[in-house]
Amino acid sequence: MKRRLMDILACPMCKHHSLELHIFKEAEEIEEGVIVCPNCLRWYPIIESIPHMLPDHLRSKDEDLSFMENWKDRFPQEILEKGKPFNLREG
Amino acid sequence: MKPLSKPSKDPVKVFRELKEIFDQIAGEYSGKRRKPWREADLLLEAKLVLDSGCGSGRHLVYLSKSGVEVVGIDLAPNMLKEALKYAEWRGDLKRVHVVACDMLHLPFRDGIFDGVLMLASLHHIPTSKLRLECLKEHFRVMKREGTIVVSVWTILQLRFLMKLPKLLLDKLLGRVWEFGDLYVPWRSLKGRTFRRFYHLFRRAELKELLEEAGFKVKRIYGTKFKDPIFSENHVAVAVKP
Numbered sequence: 001m002k003r004r005l006m007d008i009l010a011c012p013m014c015k016h017h018s019l020e021l022h023i024f025k026e027a028e029e030i031e032e033g034v035i036v037c038p039n040c041l042r043w044y045p046i047i048e049s050i051p052h053m054l055p056d057h058l059r060s061k062d063e064d065l066s067f068m069e070n071w072k073d074r075f076p077q078e079i080l081e082k083g084k085p086f087n088l089r090e091g
Numbered sequence: 092m093k094p095l096s097k098p099s100k101d102p103v104k105v106f107r108e109l110k111e112i113f114d115q116i117a118g119e120y121s122g123k124r125r126k127p128w129r130e131a132d133l134l135l136e137a138k139l140v141l142d143s144g145c146g147s148g149r150h151l152v153y154l155s156k157s158g159v160e161v162v163g164i165d166l167a168p169n170m171l172k173e174a175l176k177y178a179e180w181r182g183d184l185k186r187v188h189v190v191a192c193d194m195l196h197l198p199f200r201d202g203i204f205d206g207v208l209m210l211a212s213l214h215h216i217p218t219s220k221l222r223l224e225c226l227k228e229h230f231r232v233m234k235r236e237g238t239i240v241v242s243v244w245t246i247l248q249l250r251f252l253m254k255l256p257k258l259l260l261d262k263l264l265g266r267v268w269e270f271g272d273l274y275v276p277w278r279s280l281k282g283r284t285f286r287r288f289y290h291l292f293r294r295a296e297l298k299e300l301l302e303e304a305g306f307k308v309k310r311i312y313g314t315k316f317k318d319p320i321f322s323e324n325h326v327a328v329a330v331k332p
Binding site for chain 2: 008009011015044050051054057
């Protein structure tokens with residue numbers, strides 16, 4: 001994913017723009033990271049350079065939580081605890 | 092025509108199935124889908140194009156090679172991996188972006204795309220209500236005067252002719268939502284068969300749906316590849332007024 005994609009991205013659920021970008025791994029492009037909606041606290045993983053920006057009903061809880069667990073040292077604390085639709089505190 | 096019962100299936104289940112199927116067949120699908128459609132040429136003047144249901148990316152590469160910045164979206168991340176691989180192999184990643192998302196919940200700001208390519212993807216969405224929602228969502232992210240090119244499979248083509256009575260029966264018995272709904276098998280190299288949901292369109296139906304979403308339909312025509320008599324696709328070119 002290229003940084004300038006952030007200029008056009010909005011939250012697929014609440015349509016808020018702009019979103020926050022947290023980069024975990026970057027080479028030529030952003031390879032792993034998380035995109036956070038500061039309005040509704042939803043978070044969207046970037047996996048193998050592809051941002052996954054699915055609505056709640058098409059997300060996989062297991063996959064999302066294992067991604068979060070993997071990168072928990074790098075996630076914003078607020079999202080680990082209150083992020084939607086899944087977080088480490090409430091599952 | 093009142094169905095005897097309603098399909099018990101939740102439309103959301105169709106999306107989940109399609110995501111899973113296209114994720115699984117991405118590798119072999121990609122090799123079979125390389126040649127871009129001429130319809131992509133209609134968007135060569137655009138600055139930023141959304142390729143909705145881009146699959147393994149043949150039009151992403153084509154448009155990007157022509158100097159257009161392009162964002163490809165697909166429900167199946169594995170398709171997007173194929174698309175990135177293909178773009179990289181063709182040596183042209185710099186104007187290509189991909190996002191895994193749903194056509195009914197676009198993760199984009201209002202009014203940013205001046206072109207939308209929606210080839211062979213709208214017909215995977217169950218119910219006319221959700222197809223309308225999908226077109227309205229694309230209307231939202233488009234600029235005024237922007238062009239949308241939509242293609243869908245037609246209901247009147249040779250390979251489905253014999254199936255028409257069954258399609259009608261399925262509708263009457265409430266096995267599907269609408270007349271024209273069917274599952275088309277994809278036989279994988281490993282011998283597994285995947286059944287993908289399709290809704291086959293009448294031409295007037297596509298036009299009406301686009302108009303209801305707010306678009307102005309400029310022209311609508313048929314294209315064919317193998318069928319000797321009938322068009323296999325309806326193609327509509329419309330603008331956001």
